[in-house]
Amino acid sequence: MTISTDKLLSLYRTMVLIRQCEEQLARSYAAGTITGACHTYVGEEAIATGVCAHLRHDDAVFSTHRGHGHALAKGVPPRELVAELFGRETGCSGGRGGSMHLFSPEVGMMGTSGIVGPCILQAAGAGYSFQLLETDQVGVAFFGDGAVGNGAFHEGINLATIYDLPVVFICENNMYATEVAFAYSARNTDVAGRAAGYGLHAEQVDGNDVVAVYEAAEEAVARARSGGGPSLMECRTYRTRVHAEGMGESGYRSQEEIDSWKARDPMVAFAKRVVEAGDLTDADLQAVDEEITEQVADAVTFATDSPWPDPATVADHIYGEGA
Amino acid sequence: MTISTDKLLSLYRTMVLIRQCEEQLARSYAAGTITGACHTYVGEEAIATGVCAHLRHDDAVFSTHRGHGHALAKGVPPRELVAELFGRETGCSGGRGGSMHLFSPEVGMMGTSGIVGPCILQAAGAGYSFQLLETDQVGVAFFGDGAVGNGAFHEGINLATIYDLPVVFICENNMYATEVAFAYSARNTDVAGRAAGYGLHAEQVDGNDVVAVYEAAEEAVARARSGGGPSLMECRTYRTRVHAEGMGESGYRSQEEIDSWKARDPMVAFAKRVVEAGDLTDADLQAVDEEITEQVADAVTFATDSPWPDPATVADHIYGEGA
Amino acid sequence: MASGEMARREMTYTEAALEALTAAMVRDPTIFVLGEGIGERGGNFNTTKGLYQRFGPRRLRDTPICERGFVGLCTGAAMTGTRPIVDFMFIDFILDAVGELTNQIAKIQYMTSGRLKMPVLLRGCVGVGGGAATHHSGSYFPFFVNVPGFRVVVPTTPYDAKGLLATALRCDDPVLYLEHKSLLNVRGDVPEEDFAIPFGEARVCREGTDVTIVGVGPLVPKSLAAAESLAAEGISVEVIDPRTLAPLDMETILSSVGKTGKLLVADESFGPCGIGAEIAAQVMDQGFDDLAAPVRRLNGVHTPTPYSPPLEAAVVPSVEQVAVAVRELAAE
Amino acid sequence: MASGEMARREMTYTEAALEALTAAMVRDPTIFVLGEGIGERGGNFNTTKGLYQRFGPRRLRDTPICERGFVGLCTGAAMTGTRPIVDFMFIDFILDAVGELTNQIAKIQYMTSGRLKMPVLLRGCVGVGGGAATHHSGSYFPFFVNVPGFRVVVPTTPYDAKGLLATALRCDDPVLYLEHKSLLNVRGDVPEEDFAIPFGEARVCREGTDVTIVGVGPLVPKSLAAAESLAAEGISVEVIDPRTLAPLDMETILSSVGKTGKLLVADESFGPCGIGAEIAAQVMDQGFDDLAAPVRRLNGVHTPTPYSPPLEAAVVPSVEQVAVAVRELAAE
């Protein structure tokens, strides 16, 4: 592992930020402060963290219904995320979006989508822009195994491949789409293998190992940035909470399965590893935990104190200026 | 080759019927008798012929814009095909469809589509019916290489595979979609290889060799009929006429390429082979040629003499009876 | 329930529809349902609760997330002798299948001059509510009224939910059966026995003499509430629920307008080229001399649906807005 | 052409649009075009003729047949600083991309409160003609008027084709630019210099006093032809071309109706929930007292488009049908 101590600390910080934010959002949902859908990223933090560590604010991330973690890892301030789910004017989408519609173009969070699929195509489109404008920016899509059976996967991966676009596709294969098992939705569950069939660079990564993700993403992002074309990373992982807050488990997966993945918690594993390797100390990590706890508490206060959007603005910005 | 003489003659007859019909339709198009689009199947006759030889009238074929050959091979009488393109009431779609909308459910020709893609899904749907109703019928889709990059390919093949549906997918890979080369639209042009990635049975066949197609289809249809699930056959072939009547070649493919494929004409190759093998004689074949020439002439007379549809019926049958 | 007991029971809208579906599936072994989570789980909105256990995995089959794919599959199935139901959960997901709907499903009967039928039922939840936000709040029915070939059904009561679904499941045409989120848990009396409500028959929910309201979906109960309070002010309101938007029962609407001379069409979905425009144009065309005032439309705000509660509330027509519009009409 | 020569030249509708596109691509290096056959070949309808040779393979790029895919790609491109044009050839192919259009393209500006723009131009041929048959004859614009977020442009002359496309290519909103098949080869005077026609400004094509016709697309020339023959009968017809359906210039329509008191909306596309319904409802709402007769609508027959010439002719409103409708209105 040739990752600097600072970087290790920063990876840990991002994972903890996501985890603590998600747990807070789950509590706020239970309390009724958040309405609509709320899909948490608990258990999958290593993926957004390891990938976004290589991205600049001018790289473009497109994500899906389970997008809180991507937003935070890409640099959306927790205040703006929490305020968005609280429906406040100060939220990253001005309260218009909620959990599934997080927009923060300022930091390159180009949007999450409540519809499965479009992010794949849009990331290819960002790649198209960057190729045409001859910049070294990169487009990134995060999506679940559930998107793999969708036409958008097929069309988007193919377009990016034949046009050689600077894009990185991140498939977060957590084995289920809601309660439908990926093994039911696909006879062949080797996403990386299938993607390679399109002719792009594809590999499978342990999505619960932030270092593995970090290293694979480093290569994929560098490849895209330097004109080497698109890549796909299949990150195998697991969501340890319910599909969406308020839903039950309903029996589609066993308690043993859940427990076995909980035992592979990406943060716990990372902490163990870096401490054992002597890269970081328990005290280092605990300091981060505390820092984040404060940050999340501050975000909740900020959101709670923020004004509601003004209903008089409800139809603003449907169109741009002029024309 | 263990194919009976009768069967060989019948394969030849179907190919000649398609060829002669197409050449007639091309002439009629040039004469202005046919309007709209008219995509001929010249050069690809072996595929529909070899596949449909294994189908019954209660098997369901779904096809695409280049569908005349599929209709004829499936048993649509040439009279009804020609009358349809002439826009007559006696056409297989009552004149409502024209070249790209051939419906003859009576013989299991469930429709051709002017939109690329849907036939793949609909064949899967026929397979769904047959599985649910526990019959031994089979659904078949014919589509071009141009459909391979479309989401319908991805979603349809996947659904048929995971549900184990009795379907045969026939990809007619003629290397171009209009003038866009398949090698441009796909980095990996091995359709069978890619299809196998979904987990269904897939193989590549010489689409200009009617016997090869016949033999591969025999297996695929039998597999579907007996509950063995779906298959895909990638039939490599070439259209030797322009994409659609009235269009030019416009330089997207070389004259050498066209000529090299003309030299591999499926009917000529077949005739040479069966005569050399002593299975059929030149006289046998010539008799078929003449029989078909008469049949096509009769179809043109029939169509020409047929009435136009009554404009008063133009909005009939949008809805079924009742409700 | 033993005979002799009350044949009418109170139940929810969702339960009533499930009863119609269950009866149809017992009667007709060619009916099957596809969708995400409609198998063992019984549907995100309990639309197929218990059916997997009863009818098995071929008649209730979960799908991958490929709406275009399974709508296209259902097209081919309907063409070959079965009766597919697509359960979209949220109807918004239908948008990826609009090509299959418009160019295939809607046209097959026409292209075959009726030699093939197209008994596909497309169902899902529509409408704004509960912070569902912009990708889970749409209605879209004007499009399906515009395109020839569809039946468009918008039940508003448990009774209608059962009776209209029964008709849909006998109908040989493609039917969009659209269930508004806010109505799913509404309770009402529903007969135990099978019954069917023909398409194209509006229901006069309340009689009145001053102003007619045609309400669509959730605007029916809202209009009834407004009518109640307007009655206290001395304004007598007739409320009509068209129940199906295609076919549209213009006769009932026109005869009401013949009596009141004034019409408000209240609909949560978008105004431009919406159902209110169509009704207004037809009433003008066929009942111009009856009109004492122009037909008025009340629609949801013409904007994507926002998430935040105060914004969400601001885009949906309220009981008070209905009342205001009626008062204005009455005063004209 | 040297200055001093006639600045106005006669050219076709397609050539005029190509001129606007070429000028925009010279001016703005972020514009690119995707579609099938729009590269080296220059487009099935010559919409991009010569541009590949001039601007190269990244700015004119052929696509596989994956309409949803490349519309979604263009969405992401527009969000990140370029200005994509999707050239659908036949607009019917847009239907596989309705999800991307409705839930993504139309909503991005709103969801970001204007922090992102959505300068996507979607163009293609609409309408019935030439035996194109049921999958290549649609119009679909009522849907895009119903959904908030789109500009819908329907040029009818070479002059408008150039001027409206110029505006579309400077506009930050998603624009549907719909070219009717029957108009592509119409010739007319077009200024050589750049000019832009603002959206939402109707054109009064012919002044008259007895009856107003709002024509859409090919119904503009047909209405002008009908007006010509009606003039001989002593009926004075005003013909209005709205040019854009969203935004819709109701002011011009209302002021004409203020003069004539009678309105016919003539449109080849489907009637129910169509643009005629919307115009009728708005005219009634805002100009009720001006109306001497109900607004009439003349639409294509509400049926899938058949192939056979006599059937095809039967579904399209004819000059004679326009004249009959106007005569009836004039007599009311």
Ligand SMILES: Cc1ncc(C[n+]2csc(CCOP(=O)(O)OP(=O)(O)O)c2C)c(N)n1
């Ligand atoms: C097109 C579409 N269809 C259905 C849904 C409903 N839906 C929301 S999340 C979800 C499951 C997604 O699974 P996956 O992509 O694996 O992501 P995960 O939730 O496992 O992270 C479904 C079916 C949707 N959002 N979009």
Ligand SMILES: Cc1ncc(C[n+]2csc(CCOP(=O)(O)OP(=O)(O)O)c2C)c(N)n1
């Ligand atoms: C969805 C869709 N997009 C575009 C077209 C226009 N189009 C008609 S045929 C064709 C090429 C089809 O190529 P392929 O599938 O390889 O079949 P081939 O013509 O080679 O037999 C295209 C692009 C269409 N019919 N449908």
Ligand SMILES: [Mg+2]
């Ligand atoms: Mg998943």
Ligand SMILES: [Mg+2]
């Ligand atoms: Mg091809």
